[in-house]
Amino acid sequence: MIFRRVGYACWLLAAATLYFFENNTGTRAVLLASVIVPAFSVCCAAWTAKKASCRLTVPESAKKGETAACRCDLSGPWTKIGCVLSCRVRSEHLMNHEISTWEIEGKECFAVRNAHCGTLYISAKALTARDWLGLIRFSCKAFDGVSLLVLPDLYPIRIKRNAMLSEPQREELPGQLRRDGLETENGGVREYAPGDPVRRIHWKLSAKTDRVLVREEEQPLAGSVLLLLETSGYGIDPQDMDGAVEALLSVSRALREEGVAHSISWLDRGGLEWIDIACMNDYLAMRALLSAQGLEGEESIGTAFSRAYPDFRADHAVVFSPRPDTDCISLREIGAVTLVLPHSKDGNPDLRVVNVSREEPELEL
Numbered sequence: 599m600i601f602r603r604v605g606y607a608c609w610l611l612a613a614a615t616l617y618f619f620e621n622n623t624g625t626r627a628v629l630l631a632s633v634i635v636p637a638f639s640v641c642c643a644a645w646t647a648k649k650a651s652c653r654l655t656v657p658e659s660a661k662k663g664e665t666a667a668c669r670c671d672l673s674g675p676w677t678k679i680g681c682v683l684s685c686r687v688r689s690e691h692l693m694n695h696e697i698s699t700w701e702i703e704g705k706e707c708f709a710v711r712n713a714h715c716g717t718l719y720i721s722a723k724a725l726t727a728r729d730w731l732g733l734i735r736f737s738c739k740a741f742d743g744v745s746l747l748v749l750p751d752l753y754p755i756r757i758k759r760n761a762m763l764s765e766p767q768r769e770e771l772p773g774q775l776r777r778d779g780l781e782t783e784n785g786g787v788r789e790y791a792p793g794d795p796v797r798r799i800h801w802k803l804s805a806k807t808d809r810v811l812v813r814e815e816e817q818p819l820a821g822s823v824l825l826l827l828e829t830s831g832y833g834i835d836p837q838d839m840d841g842a843v844e845a846l847l848s849v850s851r852a853l854r855e856e857g858v859a860h861s862i863s864w865l866d867r868g869g870l871e872w873i874d875i876a877c878m879n880d881y882l883a884m885r886a887l888l889s890a891q892g893l894e895g896e897e898s899i900g901t902a903f904s905r906a907y908p909d910f911r912a913d914h915a916v917v918f919s920p921r922p923d924t925d926c927i928s929l930r931e932i933g934a935v936t937l938v939l940p941h942s943k944d945g946n947p948d949l950r951v952v953n954v955s956r957e958e959p960e961l962e963l
Contacts, residue, residue, distance in 0.1 A: 599732060599733070600848070601961075602732045602733055603733055606636065606733055610632050610633070613625075613628050613632045613652060613664060614629060615695060616628065616629075618935075621708055621800055621801055623651060623913075627770055627794055627921050629962075634785035636729060636730075636731055636733060637792040638680060639680055639681055639729035639730045639731065640729045641680075642679070642680025642729070642731065643676075643681035643682075643727040643728055643729045643735075643736050643961070644727075644736050645676060646675055646676045646677065646683065646727040646736075647727040647737065649675050649897075650669070650672065650673070650683055650727060651672075651673050651674070651741075652670070652672055652685065652725055652738075652741045652803070653670075653673075653742050654668065654669070654670055654687070654720055654722060654741075655668060655669040656668040656710070656720055656746045656868075657669070657746065658662050658743050659705055659745075659746070659747040659748070659749055660704070660710075660711055660712050660746060660748055660749065661712070661748075661749050662713070662714065662715045662748050662749060662750055662751050662840075663712065663751070665708045665709045665710065665712070666709070667707060667745060668707065668708055668709070668720065668746075669708070669953070670680075670685070670687055670700075670702045670705070670706055670708065670711055670722065670846070670892060672684070672685060672702065672703075672704055672705065672722075672725070672952050673705075674727060677727075678703065680729075680730075681705070681727050681728060681729055681730065682730065682946070683703070683704060683725070683727050684702065684704075684725075684726055684728065684912070685722045685723065685724070685725040685726070685739075685943050686699055686700070686702070686722070686723045686724045687699065687700045687701075687702050687708060687720065687721070687723070687789075688720070688722075689710055689718050689719070689720045690718070690719050691714060691716055691718055691828065691836075692716060692717045692840055692889065692890065692891040692892065693714075693716040693762070693843075693888075693891065693892045694712075694834060694836040694839050696714070696836060696905075698710070698711075699947050701779050702722075710746065711834055712746075714837075714840050715749060715750035715751070715803075715840055715843055715844065715888060716839075716890075717745050717746070717747055717748070717842070717886050718745065718746040718748060719743050720743055720746060721741075721743025721783060722741055722743070724737075724795070725737070725738040725739075726738060731844070737943060744816035745746070745832070745889070747872055748756070748887055748888070749884070749888075749936070750843055750847055750888070751844060752785060752847055752851060752958045753844070753958065753959055754848070754852070755845075755849055755851075755954065755959045755961060756852075756959060756960045757849070757858075757961055758901055758962040758963070759963050764783060776907075780874060786957045787800050787811045787814060788811065790808065790809075790810035790811065790812050794812045796950055799811070799812050800812060819827065819834060822858060822859050822913045823858060823859070823860035823912060823913060823914050823916065823963065824860065824861055824863065824877070824901045824910075824912040824914070825846055825849065825850060825860060825861065825862045825865065825901065825914045825916050825918065826900065826903060826915065826916070826917045826918065826929075827842060827843065827846050827862070827887065827917075827918050828842065828864075828898060828899050828918065828919035828920065828921070828924045829863040829864050829865050829866070829890050829891070830865055830892070830893040830895070830896035830897065830898060830899070830915060831893075831894070831895075831898075831924075832895060832906050833922050834920050834921060837941050838920035838921065838941075839892070839920045841922045841940025841941065841955055842918040842919055842939075842940055843887070843918070843953040844956075845918050845938055845955065846862070846918040847884055848954075848959075849916070849961055850862060850875060850883070851880065852891060853875075854875060856881070857876075860875055861874050861875060862887060863872060863903055864881065864887065864890050864935075865890075865893060865896060865897075865899050865902055866889075866890050866891055866893075867891045870902050870903060871886070871903075872892070873886060873887070892956070896924075897925075899919075899924070900915065900917060900925045900926045900927070900928050900929045901925050903908070903929065904931065904932070905928075910932055911932055911933060912933045912935050912949045913932045913934065913963075914933055914935075914936065914963045915929045915933055915934070915935045916936045916938055916961070917929070917935070917936070918939065918941060918954075918961070919937060919939060920939075922937075922939055922951070926949050927949070932951075934963075935950065936949075936950045936951075936952060936963070937949050937951045937952070937954055937955070938951075938954045939951060939952075939953050939954075940953070940954070940955055
């Protein structure tokens, strides 16, 4: 932009010099146009920046490996005759943080290559209105982005089981609390202990029983199989992350077809996420998992889950990870633990490590 301003200053100086040495109608017209036209364009850009709008049109979902046709529409009151609107469209894969950008002016179409399954967050960045000569840029307000769900390429998996898997059972409240009629739709309660937050005190039940009672944090149902996805770690290969996600969802589909109760958990920016597959259809469960955001340098899913639910028990905990150094030792109190990697890697010798992929579509529980 500095070069445009220097060029315009030189032009304006030349027009003024010409008018000084040759004062006639032509030189006056050139000088006036050199001042009025840029000034008009700058005023249009300033007004348009306050009234600009941006609309991103993307499909709701697309298959992995396909190209999604998207469109960016920038509009404002003076864009046709007085200024130009432009922006940088940015696409970020939430799970592996791959970024793509496009420079857009006005209304343009662009193609998004869906190389990996997950969620692409597409947003318009650096939206500006500028005059025709590019002398001044005015920043416009920010607009919300949109999400594009990239569906995984699932494959059939054979589940081999050595024993019958139990049905989910809900954790019982302590006997004394049950006899007191304290099992409510709000979950379990217990007596207040020093350090419990005041916001968790159940005031109504405390008044009835003359004891200070607090609500227990909601616990997940104890299911027969627990599937966990590792989403944290530095420098995760997007292909390996793809393999872990597709393996987990393929196993989940196979378990559901066999009528095996199971649950899925993963770490997200908001904390530990939990899905009981018996309570949600396949598409909603897949959408929730694919919306997960990759975390860099955070604790492992095994560590987070065992800390959040120390009393949880399952017949089998299966950790799907793109990297072999995932912490699974802390899950041993839950039940049998298996670490699933997308392809052959050296895993923890103290754990059962298997490879599940399109080429090796079998998992023994």
